[in-house]
Amino acid sequence: MYSPKTWAVSGQELWQWRDEACAAATAAAISSAEVDWLLQELAGLDRLTLRLESFKHWPQVQLRLSLSELTKLWQKRIEARVPVQYLAGTAPWRQFNLTVSPAVLIPRPETELIIDLAVVAAQSSSPELGSSAPEVWADLGTGSGAIAIGLATAFPKATVYAVDCSPDAIAVAQQNATELGLIDRIQFFQGAWFQPLNGLEGQLRGMVSNPPYIPSAMVSSLQPEVAWHEPHLALDGGEDGLDCIRHLVATAPTYLKPGGIWLIEMMAGQAEQVVELLERQGDYDRIQVHADLAGIDRFVLAHRR
Numbered sequence: 001m002y003s004p005k006t007w008a009v010s011g012q013e014l015w016q017w018r019d020e021a022c023a024a025a026t027a028a029a030i031s032s033a034e035v036d037w038l039l040q041e042l043a044g045l046d047r048l049t050l051r052l053e054s055f056k057h058w059p060q061v062q063l064r065l066s067l068s069e070l071t072k073l074w075q076k077r078i079e080a081r082v083p084v085q086y087l088a089g090t091a092p093w094r095q096f097n098l099t100v101s102p103a104v105l106i107p108r109p110e111t112e113l114i115i116d117l118a119v120v121a122a123q124s125s126s127p128e129l130g131s132s133a134p135e136v137w138a139d140l141g142t143g144s145g146a147i148a149i150g151l152a153t154a155f156p157k158a159t160v161y162a163v164d165c166s167p168d169a170i171a172v173a174q175q176n177a178t179e180l181g182l183i184d185r186i187q188f189f190q191g192a193w194f195q196p197l198n199g200l201e202g203q204l205r206g207m208v209s210n211p212p213y214i215p216s217a218m219v220s221s222l223q224p225e226v227a228w229h230e231p232h233l234a235l236d237g238g239e240d241g242l243d244c245i246r247h248l249v250a251t252a253p254t255y256l257k258p259g260g261i262w263l264i265e266m267m268a269g270q271a272e273q274v275v276e277l278l279e280r281q282g283d284y285d286r287i288q289v290h291a292d293l294a295g296i297d298r299f300v301l302a303h304r305r
């Protein structure tokens, strides 16, 4: 997002900029910690230097943009409520620093756990004996590529298929996979859910997805950062929020191996309905609901019979 060129400012100037930005943040009920995070990303200052304010006495600090551009960015944060991750062009997720743009949902901390759930589920259900072919996993609705990247890292011998209906999202996900050296392990497809995976029927070890699951009427009432700036395509799950989840329940059995893993993220309050959908479908067993670290039922895991 930013050119390799750098701009020099005095430590004193930057200190003053930070002081004003923090005051503007506080007045707008935005955490001033976001100012420091932006400076970590764009000024290369580490957290301790920022906390101790030791840069104040440095003759020079190198920025990846000019101070006036930084001011404009911070105005966008305060006035237009642009999420700070879009301003920096990056978002931390698990051990990765992912590139993000408004074409993709900012990967959320609560979603990090989905990778650990996939790992535990895979350990507890061994694939059929005699199979030497590499395991295949799918991340449907990959967005920034976060889940696909998490899976490719957690399962070093697996191939991951990452699908998204947005070409712009695929471009971001591919950039992330390339930067992390995982481009040979993840195959990207533009299309809807399983549709581009024709030919892989009965072959998937697991399907993982963070689909859109917010009921349509609720999307515009989400916090402005989300409602105004994040892609509604990645949020809006139809009237009751369950349209995409219903589709994944119905279509996954064709693509999963026997024992294959079905794992999705959902919204608080949806667990009971998702479990019922899986039970009624008839091809799943060992259906489990898992909470996130805030104690909210957030994931449903099942196995294909």
Ligand code: GLN
Pocket (backbone or CB within 6 Å): 105, 108, 210, 211, 212, 213, 214, 222, 226, 234, 235, 236
């Ligand atoms: N967790 C997201 C939010 O907080 C929603 C993500 C989704 O719909 N998959 O808005």
